[in-house]
Amino acid sequence: MVNQMSEGPDFDAIQEKRNGELYDMLKHRQVKRLQQTLEDMKEFDVAEFLTELGEEDSNKMAVVFRLLSKERAAEVFANLEAPEQEAIINSITDVELAGIIEEMYVDDAVDMMEELPANVVKRVMRNATPETRNLINQYLKFPDNSAGSIMTAEFVDLKKYMNVRESFARIRRIGEDKETIYVCYVTARDRTLEGVVTVKDLLLADDDDIIENIMDRDVIFATTTEDQEEVSEKFSDYDLLAIPVVDKENRLVGIVTVDDVIDVMEQEATEDIEKMAGTLPSDKPYSRTSAVEIWKLRIPWLMFLMLSATFTSMIINSFEDALNAQTVLIGFIPMLMGTGGNSGSQASTAVIRSLSLGDIEPSDVLAVIWKELRTAFLCGITLAAINFVKMLLVDARLMGNDDVTVIVAATVSLSIIGIVLFAKVVGSTLPIVAEKLGVDPAVMANPLISTITDTVSLLIYFCMATSLLHI
Amino acid sequence: MVNQMSEGPDFDAIQEKRNGELYDMLKHRQVKRLQQTLEDMKEFDVAEFLTELGEEDSNKMAVVFRLLSKERAAEVFANLEAPEQEAIINSITDVELAGIIEEMYVDDAVDMMEELPANVVKRVMRNATPETRNLINQYLKFPDNSAGSIMTAEFVDLKKYMNVRESFARIRRIGEDKETIYVCYVTARDRTLEGVVTVKDLLLADDDDIIENIMDRDVIFATTTEDQEEVSEKFSDYDLLAIPVVDKENRLVGIVTVDDVIDVMEQEATEDIEKMAGTLPSDKPYSRTSAVEIWKLRIPWLMFLMLSATFTSMIINSFEDALNAQTVLIGFIPMLMGTGGNSGSQASTAVIRSLSLGDIEPSDVLAVIWKELRTAFLCGITLAAINFVKMLLVDARLMGNDDVTVIVAATVSLSIIGIVLFAKVVGSTLPIVAEKLGVDPAVMANPLISTITDTVSLLIYFCMATSLLHI
Numbered sequence: 049m050v051n052q053m054s055e056g057p058d059f060d061a062i063q064e065k066r067n068g069e070l071y072d073m074l075k076h077r078q079v080k081r082l083q084q085t086l087e088d089m090k091e092f093d094v095a096e097f098l099t100e101l102g103e104e105d106s107n108k109m110a111v112v113f114r115l116l117s118k119e120r121a122a123e124v125f126a127n128l129e130a131p132e133q134e135a136i137i138n139s140i141t142d143v144e145l146a147g148i149i150e151e152m153y154v155d156d157a158v159d160m161m162e163e164l165p166a167n168v169v170k171r172v173m174r175n176a177t178p179e180t181r182n183l184i185n186q187y188l189k190f191p192d193n194s195a196g197s198i199m200t201a202e203f204v205d206l207k208k209y210m211n212v213r214e215s216f217a218r219i220r221r222i223g224e225d226k227e228t229i230y231v232c233y234v235t236a237r238d239r240t241l242e243g244v245v246t247v248k249d250l251l252l253a254d255d256d257d258i259i260e261n262i263m264d265r266d267v268i269f270a271t272t273t274e275d276q277e278e279v280s281e282k283f284s285d286y287d288l289l290a291i292p293v294v295d296k297e298n299r300l301v302g303i304v305t306v307d308d309v310i311d312v313m314e315q316e317a318t319e320d321i322e323k324m325a326g327t328l329p330s331d332k333p334y335s336r337t338s339a340v341e342i343w344k345l346r347i348p349w350l351m352f353l354m355l356s357a358t359f360t361s362m363i364i365n366s367f368e369d370a371l372n373a374q375t376v377l378i379g380f381i382p383m384l385m386g387t388g389g390n391s392g393s394q395a396s397t398a399v400i401r402s403l404s405l406g407d408i409e410p411s412d413v414l415a416v417i418w419k420e421l422r423t424a425f426l427c428g429i430t431l432a433a434i435n436f437v438k439m440l441l442v443d444a445r446l447m448g449n450d451d452v453t454v455i456v457a458a459t460v461s462l463s464i465i466g467i468v469l470f471a472k473v474v475g476s477t478l479p480i481v482a483e484k485l486g487v488d489p490a491v492m493a494n495p496l497i498s499t500i501t502d503t504v505s506l507l508i509y510f511c512m513a514t515s516l517l518h519i
Numbered sequence: 520m521v522n523q524m525s526e527g528p529d530f531d532a533i534q535e536k537r538n539g540e541l542y543d544m545l546k547h548r549q550v551k552r553l554q555q556t557l558e559d560m561k562e563f564d565v566a567e568f569l570t571e572l573g574e575e576d577s578n579k580m581a582v583v584f585r586l587l588s589k590e591r592a593a594e595v596f597a598n599l600e601a602p603e604q605e606a607i608i609n610s611i612t613d614v615e616l617a618g619i620i621e622e623m624y625v626d627d628a629v630d631m632m633e634e635l636p637a638n639v640v641k642r643v644m645r646n647a648t649p650e651t652r653n654l655i656n657q658y659l660k661f662p663d664n665s666a667g668s669i670m671t672a673e674f675v676d677l678k679k680y681m682n683v684r685e686s687f688a689r690i691r692r693i694g695e696d697k698e699t700i701y702v703c704y705v706t707a708r709d710r711t712l713e714g715v716v717t718v719k720d721l722l723l724a725d726d727d728d729i730i731e732n733i734m735d736r737d738v739i740f741a742t743t744t745e746d747q748e749e750v751s752e753k754f755s756d757y758d759l760l761a762i763p764v765v766d767k768e769n770r771l772v773g774i775v776t777v778d779d780v781i782d783v784m785e786q787e788a789t790e791d792i793e794k795m796a797g798t799l800p801s802d803k804p805y806s807r808t809s810a811v812e813i814w815k816l817r818i819p820w821l822m823f824l825m826l827s828a829t830f831t832s833m834i835i836n837s838f839e840d841a842l843n844a845q846t847v848l849i850g851f852i853p854m855l856m857g858t859g860g861n862s863g864s865q866a867s868t869a870v871i872r873s874l875s876l877g878d879i880e881p882s883d884v885l886a887v888i889w890k891e892l893r894t895a896f897l898c899g900i901t902l903a904a905i906n907f908v909k910m911l912l913v914d915a916r917l918m919g920n921d922d923v924t925v926i927v928a929a930t931v932s933l934s935i936i937g938i939v940l941f942a943k944v945v946g947s948t949l950p951i952v953a954e955k956l957g958v959d960p961a962v963m964a965n966p967l968i969s970t971i972t973d974t975v976s977l978l979i980y981f982c983m984a985t986s987l988l989h990i
Contacts, residue, residue: 056742056767088737092756220722229719230701230760247718248700251691266559271527284785285563287778289701289760296527306777307758313781314755317788318872324792325868325965326861334873335883339893346865346894347901353861354902354935355909357854364850365920371849378842378849379835382973383828385853389860390797390824390966394817397796401789402805412806422810427818431825438826449836464825494796494965495861502853 063093070097074112083115091120095127102132110139122151129336130163137168146175153227154180155200155308158187163331195279196272198312199293199302204232208242208260212253219247227305231290234263239299241267241292269294272301276312281406283309320404323490324397326353353495359503360385367510370519376451377513380460381506388467388505389498391427395420395475396497400489403479410484416476424472428465436461459509459516466508471501534564541568545583554586562591566598573603581610593622600807601634608639617646624698625651626671626779629658634802666750667743669783670764670773675703679713679731683724690718698776702761705734710770712738712763740765743772747783752877754780791875794961795868797824824966830974831856838981841990847922848984851931852977859938859976860969862898866891866946867968871960874950881955887947895943899936907932930980930987937979942972 066089073082086094094116102109113136116124125133125148137145149157149172161169161184173181183201190196204226206215215232223229232250234243243263253262269292270279282291283306293302319329326349330337337345364371364381371378399416402408408416439457443449475497479489513519537560544553557565565587573580584607587595596604596619608616620628620643632640632655644652654672661667675697677686686703694700703721705714714734724733740763741750753762754777764773790800797820801808808816835842835852842849870887873879879887910928914920946968950960984990 057740057765057769059740059742090737090739090757092758216722223719224723229722247722248694251687251700251718252695266561268561269528269530271530280781284778284781286561287563289777294528298528306760306781307755310751310755310777310781310784313784313788314876317784317792318876321788321792321795321868321872324796325864327865327869333876333878334869335878335886339890339897342869342890342894343897343901346862347898350858350861350865350898350902350939351905354854354858354906357857358909358913360853360857361850361914362918364853368846368849372843372846375839375843378839379832381852382831382835382856382977383825385856386828386831386966386970386973387821387825389969390821391817393796393966394798394821397792398798398805398813401792405785405789405804407804407806415806419810419813423813423817426810426814427821430814430818431821434822435825438829442829443832447833468821495857495864498860499857502857506853 066093067097067100074108079115082112086112086116087120091123091127094120094124095132098124098128099132102135106132106135107139110136114140114144118147119151122148126152126156126160129333130160131336133160134164134168137164137172142171142175145172146177149176150180153200153202154183154187154302155198155227157184158197161188190272193276194272195270195274195276195291195293195304196302198276198279198308199272199304200227200308201302202226203290203292203300203303204229205235205300206232206245206259208234208236208258208263210259211255212250212257212259212262213255215245215250215259227303228290231288231303233292233300233303234259235300241269241294241298241300243267244292267292270304271295277316277404279304280309280312280316316404320400320490323488324393324400324494326350326493326495349493349495353499356499357502360506363503363506363510367514370510370514370517373519374451374456374513374517376449376456377459377509381509384460384463384467384505384509385502387431387464388471388501389494391424391468392471392475392497392501393494395423395472396479396492396494399476399479400492403483403489408480410480413477413480413484416480417473420472420476421469424469425465427472428468431468432461432464435464455516459513462516463505463509463512466512467501467505470504470508471497474500474504537564538568538571545579550586553583557583557587558591562594562598565591565595566603569595569599570603573606577603577606578610581607585611585615589618590622593619597623597627597631600804601631602807604631605635605639608635608643613642613646616643617648620647621651624671624673625654625658625773626669626698628655629668632659661743664747665743666741666745666747666762666764666775667773669747669750669779670743670775671698671779672773673697674761674763674771674774675700676706676771677703677716677730679705679707679729679734681730682726683721683728683730683733684726686716686721686730698774699761702759702774704763704771704774705730706771712740712765712769712771714738715763738763741775742766748787748875750775751780751783751787787875791871791961794959795864795871795965797821797964797966820964820966824970827970828973831977834974834977834981838985841981841985841988844990845922845927845984845988847920847927848930848980852980855931855934855938855980856973856976858902858935859942859972860965862895862939863942863946863968863972864965866894866943867950867963867965870947870950871963874954874960881951884948884951884955887951888944891943891947892940895940896936898943899939902939903932903935906935926987930984933987934976934980934983937983938972938976941975941979942968945971945975 098109098113101112202225204219204223219229230247232245236242243265244267245259245263249262268282268286272293272295290303290305292300295301322329328345330345436457439452444452478492482489482492569580569584572583673696675690675694690700701718703716707713714736715738716730716734720733739753739757743764743766761774761776763771766772793800799816801816907928910923915923949963953960953963
């Protein structure tokens with residue numbers, strides 16, 4: 049980052065310079081120039097600039113926001129996070145608010161409603177037209193994370209008897225406010241979906257060609273109640289720009305566009321990662337989540353795992369005599385538990401991710417176990433061999449610990465093999481079982497698997513010790 | 520899944536039925552009908568069908584593949600995984616191979632080259648035209664995971680003096696083979712990028728409007744050496760369908776389209792998840808990775824973590840006398856280490872993910888530490904209180920363990936507070952330090968953080984015990 053000169057054009061530098069200029073205009077009250085610059089900027093950049101302003105002074109943010117033209121205001125507004133949206137709603141008039149709501153895409157409006165506090169939602173709804181209010185209410189009824197909850201109503205529909213010229217005329221007439229114009233949907237009179245035609249198809253066809261003859265009848269579609277993760281899989285499989293969403297009667301009710309799917313993918317990956325680490329999933333970014341909220345997300349698993357460690361205490365207590373006879377064994381407990389935990393979470397992580405990407409199915413369970421058994425055998429043998437040599441060379445020789453005998457080293461090393469085998473099989477099987485039961489496999493969090501392997505690791509170790517060392 | 524009737528249109532059922540028909544045609548050697556059906560199917564579905572066939576008999580797969588028309592063959596080929604691509608290359612003629620290579624998009628061809636064995640790559644290259652060979656070689660030189668390595672050369676370029684009518688004529692003429700026609704790039708004579716214009720802009724403009732007047736000069740672009748993760752962030756920020764990639768002289772050399780970015784996002788999330796779980800990242804899906812390959816990915820971290828547990832052994836050994844005096848303390852070691860490890864990985868996971876989504880920056884380190892300290896304090900107090908009550912009620916009363924005194928319960932509970940505080944701060948700080956040093960924060964894998972907190976947890980526990988219990 050030191051020598052950007054040699055790197056060619058620098059995207060970040062351009063943006064920083066532009067933001068500096070914005071602050072200058074604001075300082076020198078060059079309202080006209082500021083207004084013009086904001087009008088030319090990308091909505092995301094305006095939203096970022098407003099957020100930055102709002103961190104200093106939310107009043108200033110609202111003042112600058114009101115400089116935007118009506119359409120821009122709605123687009124920028126959709127790019128803001130909930131706290132900024134709330135601050136702005138609280139400082140604009142009902143008329144301005146109504147203007148923004150009517151200009152927003154339904155999916156953005158619904159997103160916003162889901163995050164704003166109830167009293168603000170009330171004010172927004174009061175200022176929407178009855179049609180918009182109905183539409184929003186209808187969308188809010190779809191289950192969380194369903195295709196219905198992320199779709200939008202702003203699509204271009206065509207009829208199969210239209211020709212290409214008429215279609216282009218329609219796209220030009222209604223296209224301005226649509227989320228995408230590049231994929232158009234052909235519907236019957238009862239609104240059932242009959243086909244799909246892209247602007248590329250239209251451009252490569254003749255003006256007099258009839259839609260019916262160029263449309264694709266084999267449409268990739270989603271249903272309103274379908275999980276958003278499945279929807280995003282279809283985008284990645286079929287390289288879609290948009291997908292039509294139909295209801296039970298196969299009527300076209302909305303579309304999901306690729307930009308929303310990108311957000312869904314980020315959100316789903318984040319949720320999986322959070323669950324794997326034993327945190328409840330959150331719908332807010334980390335930087336926006338307060339310490340108390342984070343505490344609420346993290347404490348349930350911590351508490352559960354702490355209390356379930358009662359089993360490990362009980363096992364250790366019941367083997368107290370054996371441990372007193374051979375205190376050297378105590379020192380290897382952390383290493384064995386750690387190795388078990390790590391082996392298990394490696395396996396569970398691989399399986400959870402593969403399930404979520406559709407790379408493996410629950411029916412592959414036997415193949416997965418077989419693969420993990422072989423992997424575990426290789427890992428176990430390697431670790432055991434290295435540990436055996438290390439204990440005799442380092443612990444016994446180098447550090448002169450006479451209690452570390454060959455038989456003790458063998459006990460620990462053989463335990464490693466058993467523990468790794470157990471951990472890999474449990475780590476890979478539990479997520480698949482969860483998926484089969486219809487539970488999110490990521491809930492088989494790595495910490496949970498660690499706790500199970502901790503308990504069993506100790507049992508394996510102590511059984512090995514009592515039988516090999518005759519204690 | 521039992522009663523699909525009430526669910527309305529069923530996507531999966533339609534596909535299954537179609538695949539059944541394909542097998543029937545194959546069985547009854549209805550070549551013409553099979554050919555026609557394959558021609559009408561989505562490329563992804565044909566690729567899936569071929570892969571399924573190949574699992575039984577790779578010869579059959581190659582025979583069906585050769586039924587495809589030339590353009591379809593290239594598209595389907597790009598949708599196949601490396602093993603199937605290799606099998607097909609090995610069973611087609613040089614002429615057929617040449618046809619496929621020339622029809623493929625450069626980015627797909629480059630992807631393929633990176634995964635095929637050297638002798639197959641040689642045969643492919645020998646059959647490509649000199650231009651294609653040069654282009655592929657040039658792309659292969661870009662660093663892994665850079666914008667250059669995922670871009671494609673098939674874009675529509677316009678000149679700023681063209682009018683809308685001329686632009687549409689050009690799009691119609693050259694558009695068929697381009698990865699996207701919806702975003703067109705305006706370049707100068709020296710190929711530097713001057714602006715961007717979408718087909719939507721063109722459709723909403725008049726036929727005689729000049730490109731210069733409708734194009735957007737404020738282009739969101741990427742540079743060839745830019746990391747693919749930054750590229751995908753730009754797509755998510757600005758809702759792009761494609762991004763132009765420029766070289767150091769600001770010359771347009773390629774574009775990255777949104778479908779490739781979706782793959783990048785999946786790949787990056789998978790890599791982060793793998794690294795967090797202490798596995799080396801793999802570029803192959805789990806189902807395609809052999810046990811030996813998985814062993815190679817997993818054993819380095821397992822070995823490192825096993826050996827670094829030597830520290831915990833050393834600590835336990837050096838406090839042996841204290842433990843012998845109060846054997847009751849041993850039973851709580853696993854619980855304390857587990858609590859430390861889980862607290863740490865919750866924090867590191869949240870921070871790693873936020874860094875990778877651009878939600879926090881390394882400069883936020885103090886704010887992050889402050890937030891984690893408060894969270895840790897809340898978590899620590901809660902866990903300590905519950906543990907204190909639990910030890911006195913369950914361990915002492917219920918299980919009648921007389922060694923669990925109030926002072927022992929206090930020792931363990933106070934240790935929990937210290938351990939959680941330490942774990943959360945280390946877990947959140949290390950990934951940020953890594954990012955600042957230019958190292959991937961995900962490499963601060965949760966297992967590594969667990970090992971560090973394991974060691975310190977024991978130290979905190981034993982110090983607390985020696986001072987409170989005077990042993």
